[in-house]
Amino acid sequence: RKEVEQDPGPFNVPEGATVAFNCTYSNSASQSFFWYRQDCRKEPKLLMSVYSSGNEDGRFTAQLNRASQYISLLIRDSKLSDSATYLCVVTTTGTASKLTFGTGTRLQVTL
Amino acid sequence: GAVVSQHPSWVICKSGTSVKIECRSLDFQATTMFWYRQFPKQSLMLMATSNEGSKATYEQGVEKDKFLINHASLTLSTLTVTSAHPEDSSFYICSARKASVSYEQYFGPGTRLTVT
Numbered sequence: 001r002k003e004v005e006q007d008p009g010p011f012n013v014p015e016g017a018t019v020a021f022n023c024t025y026s027n028s029a030s031q032s033f034f035w036y037r038q039d040c041r042k043e044p045k046l047l048m049s050v051y052s053s054g055n056e057d058g059r060f061t062a063q064l065n066r067a068s069q070y071i072s073l074l075i076r077d078s079k080l081s082d083s084a085t086y087l088c089v090v091t092t093t094g095t096a097s098k099l100t101f102g103t104g105t106r107l108q109v110t111l
Numbered sequence: 112g113a114v115v116s117q118h119p120s121w122v123i124c125k126s127g128t129s130v131k132i133e134c135r136s137l138d139f140q141a142t143t144m145f146w147y148r149q150f151p152k153q154s155l156m157l158m159a160t161s162n163e164g165s166k167a168t169y170e171q172g173v174e175k176d177k178f179l180i181n182h183a184s185l186t187l188s189t190l191t192v193t194s195a196h197p198e199d200s201s202f203y204i205c206s207a208r209k210a211s212v213s214y215e216q217y218f219g220p221g222t223r224l225t226v227t
Contacts (some may be wrong), residue, residue, distance in 0.1 A: 008152075043204050044155065045216040087154070098145070099206075099216060103154040 001026055004102035006088050012108045017078045021105045023071040023088030030100075033064055036087040038104065044087055047073075078109045099102045113139050115207050117219035124226055131191045132222045134205030140185035141207035145216060146178075149202040161188045165219055195226040 006023045013019045014047035025033075048055065050062040050071055061074040071088055088102035114137040124130050128174075134144055142163050145225055147155040159180050161167040169181035181189040202223050206216035 022148075041202070041221075041223070043221050046215070054162070098157055098160065100157075101154040103152075 001100075003100050005028060006102040006105045008103055008105060010106040010108050012110060013078055014106055014110055015080060017109075018074065018076045019107065020075075021073045021077055021086055021088075021107075022036060023073075023102055025067055025069050025071070025088075025090045025100075027090070027092065027100075028069060030069075030090040034070050034089040034091075034099075035060075035062055035071075036045040036101075038085045038087055038090055040085075043084060044101075047086070075107075078107075080109050080111070083107055085111045113209065113217040115205065115217045115219040116204075117205055117222050118134075120220060120221060121223040122225070124224070126196055126226055127194055129188055129191055129193045130195055130224060132203055132205075132206070132224075134188045134190070134218070134219050136186045136207040138208075139209050139217075141188075141209065142149075143154065143208045144182055144188040145206045145208070146180060146188075146190050147204045147206070149204060149221075155204060158190075192224065195224070197226045200224055200226045 004025050034065045035047040036044040037047045038044040048057050050064045052064050059076045062081045063072045085104040085106045087098050116135045118133045144160045144161045149155045157171045158173045159167045161180050161182040163182050163185050169175045182188040202221050204221040206217045208216050
């Protein structure tokens, strides 16, 4: 079983739509959780951290359910510029924390 | 900000040759740098963790004699792919972690290696 699992998609949605991505992780000791965005042939960029209480950044909302080991990302009012691959990332404990990446979910927003 | 550069951005080399990739933190000191590899339509896979002044820690399945990592200063780490083969063709990405923050990593723009 992969440490971090995501539906690879692609998710094809029209502009203005709301879309949600899910991610599950296998290591119950995972400490920190993130969503990264990666454009084609580019490096990943941090989109937002994910907290148990849920957090929102503009059109983006992230949720963490530790009991179910489940993370979600909701994008409202999708823009063409949101088209990218969204990577679910978790870290293990300790100061030498390593990022473990999911395979990513591809989003394509169309006119 | 926290800027990480990589050089070269892309490279084509012949099978059997060695290629060196540089990763630099431009505006901060990085005690730890990470090297990742990403094959098409796959996730980033950590290859090794590099700490300044000490030997790199390689992930399982990554040959340390083939992928030589040197982290000689707080702003520079290098990855040398020795005796490259076509199956080493991939997108190599480095990241750097600031000394004061335990988890946040800043990624370089990546190096696309093609071995012919």
